Amino acid sequence: MMTTCVPDATAEANAWMHAFMAAHAGRALWPGEQAEDEELLAIWANSVHLHSTPN
Numbered sequence: 001m002m003t004t005c006v007p008d009a010t011a012e013a014n015a016w017m018h019a020f021m022a023a024h025a026g027r028a029l030w031p032g033e034q035a036e037d038e039e040l041l042a043i044w045a046n047s048v049h050l051h052s053t054p055n
Contacts, residue, residue, distance in 0.1 A: 013044035 016039045030035055 005051075007047065009047040009050070010044065013040065013047050016040055017044055 017037075020037065020040055024033060
């Protein structure tokens, strides 16, 4: 198995998102939950963007 190097902030944001979605699996998100999901996604995307390297 190959190990991927992921910055701590990205890995942490990814773990938050996985835990959030696992806790809400099987049903649609309520409006407040949708806002929280969007906030977590923005945090994750920002951490990925900050740690990406140009090609």
